[in-house]
Amino acid sequence: MLELLLHLTILSGINIILAVSLNLINGICGQFSLGHAGFWAVGAYSAAAFTVYAQLPVPPEVNLIIGCFIGFIAASIAGLIIGVPCLRLRGDYLAIATLGFGEIIRIIIMNTDSIGGPRGFSGIPKISNFFWVYLFVAITIIIIANIMRGTHGRAIISIREDEIAADSMGIYTFKYKTMAFVIGAGFAGTAGSLYAHYTQFLHPNGFTFMMSVIILLMVILGGLGSITGSIVGAIILTLLPEVLRLMGETISEWRMVIYSVLLITLMLLRPGGIFGKHEFNPLKFFKKKGEVA
C-alpha cells in the first residue's frame, strides 16, 4: 500500500511537470498544442539513450542530472524545429499540425532500431526517485511562475489575450510564441527523462496521441492558464484511475469513457476548469498584509 502511494506520488510529480509545461504553451501563451506526448517521448528516449550508451563514470545521480539536461535540450530542439514552422498557423490548424508532428516523432522512434523500435527500450538504470522528481517539479514551477510574472510573461499573456493587438503594440509575437513553445517542450523533455529513469522501460505506444489528450485534460480540468490548476489537475488525473480501480473492475474499464465525458461536461458547464485563471500562492501567507506577493 505504501509502495503504491509512493509510486502514485512520483507519477503525479512527472505529470505535474508535463501539465505545467503544457500550460505554458496552451494556457498562458494560448497556442493550442496537441503534441506534448511527442516532446515527452523525445526527452525520455534521448536521456535513456544517454544513460544506456554513453554513461559517464560519475555517480548515477550526476548522470541523471545530465540526462535531464540532455532531455531538456533535445526536446527544446524538437520544439524549435516544430514550433518555427507551425507557429505561423493559428488555432485549430496549429492543433492538427502539432498532433501530426507528435505522431511523426512516434513513428520515427518506432522505426529506429538502436532505441528499441517497436520492441520498446529496456535496460535503463533506475535512478530517479521521489527526491529527484520533486526537485525538478519545484524547478519547473518556479521557473514557469517567474517567467509568467516577468516582462516576457506579460508579453506571452498578451498574445493569448489578443495576438493582433499584441503585435500592434510592438510585441514580437513570433519570438515570444516560439519561446513559450520551446521552454514548454523542454520541460516535457525533463519529465520524460525522469520518467525513463523511473520506469526503466519505454515503449512508443506509451506516447500516443491519447497521452497528449490526457495531459491536455489535466490542464483544462485545472483551468487553462493557471499553474495551480495544472498541478491540481495532474494530481487528480493520476489518482483517478486508481480510485476507479478501487471501485471495482467494471468501473475501471470505463476509465476512458469517464475521461471523455468529463472533458465534454467540463467544456459545456465549466469551460474555465477548477481554478479558472486564478492562482493560489502559498507565499502570500508568509507576507504581511498590504505587501504585494
Place this chain on the structure above:
Amino acid sequence: MSEDTMYFFWDLGQYLINGLTQGSIYALIALGYTMVYGIIKLINFAHGEFYMIGGFIGYYCIMGGMPLYMAFPVAMLGSGVVAVIVEKIVYRPIRSAGRIPALITALGTSLFFQYTGQLIIGADSKAFPTAIEQKMWFFGEIMISNIQVIILVTTFILMIFLWWLVNRTRIGKAMKATSYNHDAAELMGIDTNKIISFTFFVGASMAGAAGVLVGMYYSTVEPMMGLIPGLKAFIAAVLGGIGIIPGAVIGGLTLGVAENLVVGFWESTYRDGIAFLILILILLVKPAGILGKNRKEKV
C-alpha cells in the same frame, strides 16, 4: 523496355489502383469534414467515429441476413441520425463558445464513441461477412477486384449526388448561404439550426457509407477503426482546401495514392507518417489548400 522497367510499371499501376480505392474512401470521409467545417468552422474530430458506426451498422445488418443493397442505406441513415443527435446534444451548446472549446469537445466526443464502442462491442476486430463473392480481373499484371470497382463507382455516384444537392437544390443554396454568413442567412428566413443538422446528417451518412465499403474491402471492422482514417480524411480535406467540396475529393485521392506509393516503393511502416508530412508541408506552403484562396485576417 527491359523486364525490370516493365515490372516497375506494372507495380506502379497496381499501387495507383489500390491508392485510388483507398483515396476514394478518404474522400468520402473528407467530404463530411469539409462540409461541417465549411458551415460552422468546427474540426469535427468525431467524424471518424461516424464512419466506424456506419461500418458496424452495416456489419450487424448483413449478419442479420439483410442483402447489401439494403444494408448500405440503413448504415448511411444510422450514422446520419447518430450525428444529428450528437450535434444537438453536444455541439449546439458549445457553438458560441469559440473554436478551441468546440475543438476540445469534439475530441471528447470522439474518445467517447471509441471507448464506449470498445466496451460494448469488444476491442477485438470483427470479421465482416462476405456480402458478395469476390472476383478478380487481370489487366496484364494489374489485379482489380470487383469490390474495388464497387467502391470506386459508389464513391463516384455519391459525389455526383452531393454536388447536385449542394449546387442544384434549395437546401443546398441554404447551406451555402449559412456557410457564407450565419446571421445574414438567418435574417433571410433560413432556419440555420436545421441546416446545420442537415449538414451533419449528410456528412455523417457519407462517412457511414465509407464505413461499409471499408468493411467489405478489408473484411474487418473494429471500434478504433475511425481514429486514423478520420485524421487522414481531415488531412485530405485540408490538402484540398477545407470547406471546398471538390477539394476534399482531390485531397482524398492524392493522399490515398501517395500512401500506397510509399508502401509500395519505400517502407510500409512510414505509411501513417507520410500523411502527416503532407499535412505539414501543405500548411507551410499553401495553408488554404490546393483549391483554396488566401484570406486576409481582419481584426
